[in-house]
Amino acid sequence: LKQNALRHAHQPAVTLDGHTIEVAANIAHTQDASEAMNNGADGIGLVRTELMFTDRQTMPNVQEQQAHYQAIVDTMVDKPVIIRTLDIGADKELSYVSMPKEENPSLGLRGVRLGLARTEMLDAQLEALLHVKPTRSCRIMLPMISDVSEVKQVRERLVHIATQLGLTDLPELGVMIEVPSAALLADQLSEHVDFFSVGTNDLTQYVLAMDRCQPELASRLDGLHPAVLRMIQIATQGAAKHNKWVGVCGALAEEPLAIPLLIGLGITELSVGAANVPHIKTQVRRLDLAACQTLVKTCLTLHSAQDVRQNVHAFLASLE
Ligand code: PEP
Numbered sequence: 001l002k003q004n005a006l007r008h009a010h011q012p013a014v015t016l017d018g019h020t021i022e023v024a025a026n027i028a029h030t031q032d033a034s035e036a037m038n039n040g041a042d043g044i045g046l047v048r049t050e051l052m053f054t055d056r057q058t059m060p061n062v063q064e065q066q067a068h069y070q071a072i073v074d075t076m077v078d079k080p081v082i083i084r085t086l087d088i089g090a091d092k093e094l095s096y097v098s099m100p101k102e103e104n105p106s107l108g109l110r111g112v113r114l115g116l117a118r119t120e121m122l123d124a125q126l127e128a129l130l131h132v133k134p135t136r137s138c139r140i141m142l143p144m145i146s147d148v149s150e151v152k153q154v155r156e157r158l159v160h161i162a163t164q165l166g167l168t169d170l171p172e173l174g175v176m177i178e179v180p181s182a183a184l185l186a187d188q189l190s191e192h193v194d195f196f197s198v199g200t201n202d203l204t205q206y207v208l209a210m211d212r213c214q215p216e217l218a219s220r221l222d223g224l225h226p227a228v229l230r231m232i233q234i235a236t237q238g239a240a241k242h243n244k245w246v247g248v249c250g251a252l253a254e255e256p257l258a259i260p261l262l263i264g265l266g267i268t269e270l271s272v273g274a275a276n277v278p279h280i281k282t283q284v285r286r287l288d289l290a291a292c293q294t295l296v297k298t299c300l301t302l303h304s305a306q307d308v309r310q311n312v313h314a315f316l317a318s319l320e
């Protein structure tokens with residue numbers, strides 16, 4: 001089975017009824033891009049830039065950042081690379097970025113909120129990203145977006161920096177759906193962004209109000225909870241209003257039981273650990289979109305993540 005998956009790793013993942021699902025890779029370091037490429041990733045769905053710069057004492061300058069981002073885009077040859085702006089705060093810190101002491105860091109100054117509070121950091125990163133060529137391959141993604149006003153503020157900065165550099169060609173700008181308000185407002189956001197990617201790690205934490213770092217809650221922090229699935233459905237329906245695509249780059253994207261549900265909910269890109277790309281493509285190829293949509297309908301009425309798991313388990317067993 002594994003050999004078979006590897007043989008087809010470089011082919012697209014198409015469902016039985018002919019719908020292509022992009023299977024991309026999540027990476028944190030420049031050198032991880034070649035593993036993604038070798039495993040047949042259709043692109044990079046998430047570069048966690050805050051993890052690229054942890055082994056340093058100072059913030060990398062524009063040229064240093066640009067070199068890292070360009071190296072990833074070069075390795076992926078014409079495949080799209082989604083680079084997320086720094087997501088510092090809560091569970092992710094950089095020793096050289098000073099953070100306020102907070103009672104509830106996960107509800108605090110993190111992700112794009114920090115970027116808009118420390119604009120010199122955000123601007124340097126946007127400038128580095130604007131320099132990457134070709135522009136169409138390098139897409140920018142914003143973490144922890146709550147509403148349209150934040151997107152507008154970042155876009156204004158992006159346009160201003162591009163104008164100063166004499167650049168007219170702007171990269172695509174997308175947002176993470178990981179704050180419930182962004183999921184609820186996806187119909188508004190879809191007019192202002194080029195794409196969405198659901199961060200199920202944080203979205204699950206915020207929908208269920210359970211800290212993702214609390215070990216005693218870990219077993220209940222389940223992205224297959226009907227409330228999380230309903231939240232994702234609101235997001236995909238909102239995105240459809242302006243024909244924007246929605247991916248998933250949280251850990252749920254590589255959970256075998258989640259894949260039929262995500263596809264049934266209208267997700268068209270799954271971004272997973274580079275080593276898992278061939279396996280996830282194999283899973284997609286066994287599925288029928290129409291059947292996944294029927295499965296979702298049932299699962300959204302169930303009362304617990306455990307009931308959803310049982311239901312999907314039976315669905316997958318019936319395919320064998
Ligand atoms: C997520 O929240 O699901 C996500 C992909 O971002 P991170 O895990 O880096 O917070």
Ligand code: MG
Pocket residue numbers: 143178199201202
């Ligand atoms: Mg997140």
